[in-house]
Amino acid sequence: MGSLPLPEDALADVLRRLSPRSLAASRCVCKAWRDIIDGRSLLLPDLLPHSVHGIFLMYHDLDFPAFLSHPSMEPEIFDKLHFYHLHPDSYSRSFTNILDHCNGLLLYQDFWGAYVVNPATQRRAQLPPEPRFGGSFLSNVGHLLFDPTESPHYEVLLVPADRWTEEVDREMRQQLMDKSEEWPASIWVLCMFSSRTWQWEERAFVREGDDTMMAFEEIGDPLWRASSAYWRGAFFVQCNDGSAILRQETMLAMMRMITNAHLKSKFEWDSDRDNIIDDEFEVEQNISTHNTFLGFHPFKDVVFLNVSLDRAVAYHLDTCTIQDLGEVRPRYYNGPVASVISSFVYTPCLIAEFPESK
Amino acid sequence: MAAPESGDGNNGAARMVTLISSDNTRFEVEAAAASLSQTLQLTILDGGGGGGDGIPLPNVDSATLSKVLEYCIKHAPAAANGGAPNATAVDRAELERFDNEFVNIDQSVLYSLIMAAHNLEIEGLQSLVAKKVADMIKGKSPMEIRRTLGFPDPTPEEQAEMNAHMLEYGWAYE
Numbered sequence: 001m002g003s004l005p006l007p008e009d010a011l012a013d014v015l016r017r018l019s020p021r022s023l024a025a026s027r028c029v030c031k032a033w034r035d036i037i038d039g040r041s042l043l044l045p046d047l048l049p050h051s052v053h054g055i056f057l058m059y060h061d062l063d064f065p066a067f068l069s070h071p072s073m074e075p076e077i078f079d080k081l082h083f084y085h086l087h088p089d090s091y092s093r094s095f096t097n098i099l100d101h102c103n104g105l106l107l108y109q110d111f112w113g114a115y116v117v118n119p120a121t122q123r124r125a126q127l128p129p130e131p132r133f134g135g136s137f138l139s140n141v142g143h144l145l146f147d148p149t150e151s152p153h154y155e156v157l158l159v160p161a162d163r164w165t166e167e168v169d170r171e172m173r174q175q176l177m178d179k180s181e182e183w184p185a186s187i188w189v190l191c192m193f194s195s196r197t198w199q200w201e202e203r204a205f206v207r208e209g210d211d212t213m214m215a216f217e218e219i220g221d222p223l224w225r226a227s228s229a230y231w232r233g234a235f236f237v238q239c240n241d242g243s244a245i246l247r248q249e250t251m252l253a254m255m256r257m258i259t260n261a262h263l264k265s266k267f268e269w270d271s272d273r274d275n276i277i278d279d280e281f282e283v284e285q286n287i288s289t290h291n292t293f294l295g296f297h298p299f300k301d302v303v304f305l306n307v308s309l310d311r312a313v314a315y316h317l318d319t320c321t322i323q324d325l326g327e328v329r330p331r332y333y334n335g336p337v338a339s340v341i342s343s344f345v346y347t348p349c350l351i352a353e354f355p356e357s358k
Numbered sequence: 359m360a361a362p363e364s365g366d367g368n369n370g371a372a373r374m375v376t377l378i379s380s381d382n383t384r385f386e387v388e389a390a391a392a393s394l395s396q397t398l399q400l401t402i403l404d405g406g407g408g409g410g411d412g413i414p415l416p417n418v419d420s421a422t423l424s425k426v427l428e429y430c431i432k433h434a435p436a437a438a439n440g441g442a443p444n445a446t447a448v449d450r451a452e453l454e455r456f457d458n459e460f461v462n463i464d465q466s467v468l469y470s471l472i473m474a475a476h477n478l479e480i481e482g483l484q485s486l487v488a489k490k491v492a493d494m495i496k497g498k499s500p501m502e503i504r505r506t507l508g509f510p511d512p513t514p515e516e517q518a519e520m521n522a523h524m525l526e527y528g529w530a531y532e
Contacts, residue, residue: 008468010476013484028500028520030509045527166463293457 023148048148049347052297054078055304055312056098056106056344058330063088063095065248066109066330067346068312081119098342100144104349105154107144114142116154116195119346123354127156127193139220149171152353156193195355239328303312306340375402376412377427383420384412387427391434396479417477422470425463429483432456437482461490479503500524 006014015037023043026032036190037043053172054069067078078115099114100107106117117124146154167337192203294312301317312325328340373389377398393399401413413422436453449486454493468487475483489526500520504512 006472007476010472010484010488013488013496014491018495022492022498023497025498025500025503026495027527028523029503030516031519034523084420 008036012040012042015042016040018042019150024149047350048350049349050299051347052299052345053348054248054346055294056101056346057294057330057340058098058342059330060339060341062330065098068328069346078119080122081117083108098140098344100345101344102144102146102154103148104347105144106344107142107230108344109142114156116144116156118349120348120350120351121354123352123356125195125224125273125354125356128199128357130158130191130193148349148351149315152351153195153355155195158191198355198357230250291339294340294343298345298347304343304345306343309339359431375406377423378412378414379418379420379423380416381420383423383425385420387431388434389436391427391430394430394433394482395467395478396439396481398478415478419470420469422474424457425467426474426480426483429460429486430480433482455484461486486505 011033015023015033018026020043023037024045027037027043041122054067057066057068059066064083069078096108096110098106104118104120106119108115108117112126113129114127115124116127141226142157143157144154145157191200193200252330289306292306294306296303296315301312303315303317305313307313307326310328314323314325315321316323374386375389375392375398377385377387377392379385389402393402398465406413418426436449461471463471468490472482472487472491474480475487483520490505494506500504503509
């Protein structure tokens with residue numbers, strides 16, 4: 001037997017209330033539960049982020065992001081985002097600034113405000129004006145928290161990128177100075193937006209300890225923006241005001257590995273196997289010049305790199321092979337090199353439920 | 359002390375019905391409370407359950423039925439207001455407090471309640487107990503779920519099957 005003394009409908013009513021992560025665990029409990037979950041299609045793992053469809057790129061000298069992907073993907077995802085609106089006042093061009101990506105959702109800002117959008121489902125919500133920064137730009141401080149395996153809700157956390165960030169108003173600076181001279185302070189009062197309450201509120205975060213939500217690593221290059229990662233309830237933020245060079249050290253190690261690697265180039269964007277380009281010579285030639293890091297593949301042992309500020313490549317750590325993914329420079333870009341300021345590896349999330357303002 | 363009493367029959371006694379549990383205990387309750395049960399509602403609308411007749415409930419024992427009726431009596435006034443659009447925040451908070459206390463019970467009682475709420479089709483109680491069990495499952499591994507809900511230890515075959523299925527959704531166990 002091994003199952004609860006409950007009618008199937010009652011059990012289904014229980015299971016229906018669980019997040020995908022808890023449903024996945026419940027599927028293993030016993031065959032009866034598995035049959036209910038599968039029979040009623042309560043768990044749809046295909047809807048969760050499980051593949052990389054491209055990389056959103058922001059450039060130093062461009063007002064708009066670009067989307068690097070297999071050519072067949074681009075119109076579907078990127079063009080429908082309508083990032084290219086012109087401002088009604090024809091003299092001032094609008095801009096779109098992608099601030100963060102998390103498990104299929106993008107946080108971005110344009111002339112009119114800040115938004116969270118799911119490019120795969122075309123669902124979009126404009127966030128209410130955030131009180132502390134007085135409606136100024138969230139750049140460098142806006143981080144998106146979203147885990148579709150736990151909940152369809154998302155949160156936006158504002159983390160000052162450094163002690164003197166222009167966006168940090170005086171009140172907050174004062175608060176930080178009062179608390180402690182160390183940076184990052186051990187206790188932070190941060191502004192957080194939650195799609196559950198649909199409002200901004202202040203929350204206190206402790207930097208270290210068993211129940212902490214945040215940990216900090218410092219990097220020193222002012223060109224790097226603050227970046228963040230959200231993993232299983234823990235939120236990791238990089239700040240810009242330190243002297244440690246963790247990320248750059250990682251990069252150097254990576255470069256060494258790559259120059260030693262056996263180079264094999266073919267265009268293979270994720271699972272799509274057409275459009276193979278033999279570009280071996282070019283890649284090999286450029287590998288020793290200026291390279292930057294675009295992101296990790298979240299599901300494979302792959303890193304995405306910007307080689308010579310010219311071509312994006314996927315480097316497979318397990319097989320030591322390199323795939324050429326195409327030009328980093330967007331089609332409409334006229335400059336000589338494309339200087340990428342930030343990049344977001346996009347993993348589509350197809351869950352239809354999307355919290356919006358009430 | 360002197361909390362205002364809400365509508366307890368100033369204009370004549372409210373209609374009462376009698377419910378009879380599986381172990382032959384008789385419970386007399388207001389028809390409005392018993393009508394939270396979709397199953398009973400029809401019988402009561404037909405005029406059943408009054409006088410000496412009583413409605414027999416062969417699937418619900420007296421301990422469970424008294425618990426179920428505790429819920430119905432508490433929730434009947436709000437339900438009578440049609441989802442209580444004019445209920446105050448205080449009323450709602452009080453109901454929420456009551457609900458939380460109400461499901462803070464032994465698992466065997468909880469399961470009996472689930473069965474009863476299911477048989478009697480009491481919608482609010484069904485979702486209250488379902489939510490309670492869901493909260494007990496949340497964030498646990500398959501083995502922890504089995505232990506929490508009192509499953510017997512898995513046989514070696516079941517264990518192997520569990521392990522095999524755990525490989526299917528790697529992201530859930532990272």
